[in-house]
Amino acid sequence: MKAAAQFLSAATLAASVDGIPPPGCRRRTSHCGIFARPRRRTHRESKPAFPVMGDVQLPVAERRLAEATKRAVQAAGGGKVCEDETGLSDTRISCFCSKNDRASISIRNAVRIDGIGAREDGHPHILNAMASLLGAVVIMLPERDGAEPCLRTGVMALSIEVGDVSRAVSDALAGTGEDGAKVTPREAQAALDHIADLERATAKLRYQLEHIGSPPEAPP
Structure with missing residues (x-):
């Protein structure tokens, strides 16, 4: 009886050192002790739920x-x-x-x-x-008035935009810009913005003139 008890004690100690549960013992699930299971990382810990703003x-x-x-x-x-x-x-x-x-x-x-x-x-x-x-231009069309003040306003707007485009391109080619006589992407984009405004002014004036030139609709 005494020999059996000593054998069991030796087996328990050896199993403890090897990390194996002793005979008759169940593996413990706590986070401490010799027989503790390794703690698994949860999904929340392994991967952030939201990206860090500065990293995007x-x-x-x-x-x-x-x-x-x-x-x-x-x-x-x-x-x-x-x-x-x-x-x-x-x-x-x-x-x-x-x-x-x-x-x-x-x-x-x-x-x-x-x-x-x-x-x-x-x-x-x-x-x-x-x-x-998408390589397109949005044009907000005016009311189809056709009156002389509206046409004058359209012509003035067109003249201003032509001047802005000419000045932007000339300044970029003059050699006094960011990279000398070479047109930079920033200068090209500035000129394109003025060209878009010019296209809008042209379309608005065309819209007014087409209304004046079109024959009046017959009454129903």
């Missing part, structure tokens, strides 16, 4: 859309106004305006926010950014 580097096109969304929100009166208009929280709208967040505004809400924005340079901001990325 969006493509140039997405950053341009975020910047356009920010300008559209400001033109509409701010986050609170857009929150009431779209039903989205102000925090969510701020995510759409961030260049470091992958979230982007839906087309439905982009139309709503652009629609209530003030008529300023670049409006509608989101639509203009989308069109620019």
Whole structure:
């Protein structure tokens, strides 16, 4: 009997050293002790639920859309106004305006926010950014008035835009810019922005003149 007890004690000690549960003992599940199971990392620990804002580097096109969304929100009166208009929280709208967040505004809400924005340079901001990325130009057509003051205003706007385009290209080629006589991407983009304004002014004037030149519609 005494010999059997000594044998069991020796077997228990050997099993303890080898990390194997002694005979008749179940493996313990606590996080401490010789027979503790190794702690597994949970999914939450191994992978963050949300990306770190500073680590997200969006493509140039997405950053341009975020910047356009920010300008559209400001033109509409701010986050609170857009929150009431779209039903989205102000925090969510701020995510759409961030260049470091992958979230982007839906087309439905982009139309709503652009629609209530003030008529300023670049409006509608989101639509203009989308069109620019696709190689197109958005033209906000005027009312078909055809009166002489409207035509004069159109011609003046056209002259101003022609001057802006000419000046932007000339300055880029003059050798006094960022990289001498070589046109830089920044200078090219500035000239393209003026050309887009010129195309809008031309289209508006064409729209007015076509209305004057078209025959009146016959009454039904």
